[in-house]
Amino acid sequence: MKILILGGTRFLGRFIAERALQNGHEVTLFNRGQSGPELFPEAEKLIGDRNGDLEALRGRSWDAVIDPSGYLPWSVAESAELLAEAAEHYTFISSASVYDHLEQPNIDENHSVGKLSTERIEELKKLEPQQAIAENYGELKYHCEQEVERVFQGRSLIIRPGLIVGPYDFTDRFSYWINRIAIGGEVLAPGRRDKRIQFIDVRDLAEWIIRMVESKANGIYNATGPETGLTMEEFLHKCKETIGNKVDLVWVEEKFLLGHEVDGWTDMPLWIPDSMNMPGFLTVNIQKAMDAGLNFRPLAETIRDTLDWEASRTVTERKAGLDPDKEKAVLNDWNEKGL
Structure with a gap:
């Protein structure tokens, strides 16, 4: 073609x-x-x-x-x-x-x-x-x-x-967590452990789009992933497992985070506070796309490849993610209160 x-x-x-x-x-x-x-x-x-x-x-x-x-x-x-x-x-x-x-x-x-x-x-x-x-x-x-x-x-x-992730993603929303887990130590994890999240590897999306174009498919399709539901806790544990670093995830309650002006999505990418009442945003139905052949590589592969690309980046200014000093301050306050 x-x-x-x-x-x-x-x-x-x-x-x-x-x-x-x-x-x-x-x-x-x-x-x-x-x-x-x-x-x-x-x-x-x-x-x-x-x-x-x-x-x-x-x-x-x-x-x-x-x-x-x-x-x-x-x-x-x-x-x-x-x-x-x-x-x-x-x-x-x-x-x-x-x-x-x-x-x-x-x-x-x-x-x-x-x-x-x-x-x-x-x-x-x-x-x-x-x-x-x-x-x-x-x-x-x-x-x-x-x-x-x-x-x-x-x-x-x-x-x-939905959210597209992988190598050459300059939004920093997915890669914030990859980089943060790679640093190790105490990592602030936001809100509910079972909070649903969605994203798709850019390569899976591109491959499927070309196949759809080759067949000259028509219509509207949601396209995100993974195939089955993924929670924030499952994602962060997969990052730990894949990167192999010593990390202590500290789960901090939503009310506490908001009280410390920790912003969902910008400071804590992939996290949308329950108080915003937007459960539909990261739980989109993708059955139509999967029926049309959309499939997904293992999450560990996306994590590894993103980390490898991150190691080659020269850009130091980040567009998303919690400032290290602010993270430390929030964690110290949380730990001191024994919450």
């Missing part, structure tokens, strides 16, 4: 491109040429900007388009419309963040989504792209889906991943 990837050099896009090439496809990457320009010398590379400069795409044709870089519906509409007659199939990588009313677990693809009024969309168009995305990420992703389905009616695939 001739596959056009809008992006293709950062994280999920990178692994989608890699898998497509491994499967023998003819790959074209369209991006600004600023991230990983040395990657995939065997692929065709077109330089442009999906937010306003699509000229390099005109007059060309592909069997399929994969769009892992669309966040603004007006931008996605422009690319979809330009490619409507140039491609047979369009895959859009959306997000499980499109869902609203997260009070119940086991959300499937028919669950309600967050939507924006026409007036709000017009307001967001006036903002810088990153600011608009930060203010209404999930809702914008849903409206992106709508644009793709409008233009590629009956020949579009919408993927709604």
Whole structure:
């Protein structure tokens, strides 16, 4: 197949491109040429900007388009419309963040989504792209889906991943725990031990996406993991077991953490306090995707490979995770109170 990837050099896009090439496809990457320009010398590379400069795409044709870089519906509409007659199939990588009313677990693809009024969309168009995305990420992703389905009616695939993890993940949400366990000692573990969490290895997701594109599948699919329920305690113990370091997990109650201004998700990645009443966010139903062939590598492999990649990183500033001094202070206070 001739596959056009809008992006293709950062994280999920990178692994989608890699898998497509491994499967023998003819790959074209369209991006600004600023991230990983040395990657995939065997692929065709077109330089442009999906937010306003699509000229390099005109007059060309592909069997399929994969769009892992669309966040603004007006931008996605422009690319979809330009490619409507140039491609047979369009895959859009959306997000499980499109869902609203997260009070119940086991959300499937028919669950309600967050939507924006026409007036709000017009307001967001006036903002810088990153600011608009930060203010209404999930809702914008849903409206992106709508644009793709409008233009590629009956020949579009919408993927709604949850948290994506593994090598080259620069969000630091998963790797915080890998790094922290690797350091050892007393590790602050948040809230309930049996709190459900979800994530998917980027390589499993990319491999499945390419197989879905090869079959020109249509419809909407949630895509996260693992296959069976995973708790925070099980995850942290698997990190300990895999890394093999001496670690003492200290489970600290939610009320105590919040009282010490420990923020869920940012300070303690993968943890959403019960008080936020969002059990649906990390318990998404993925049965439809598994029925379509989504499968998962062992968690230990993801942990090991992420740790190996982390050892090669030169970036020292972290985007997520509890500051070591703050962690120590909270643990000292917890231990002193004998809680």
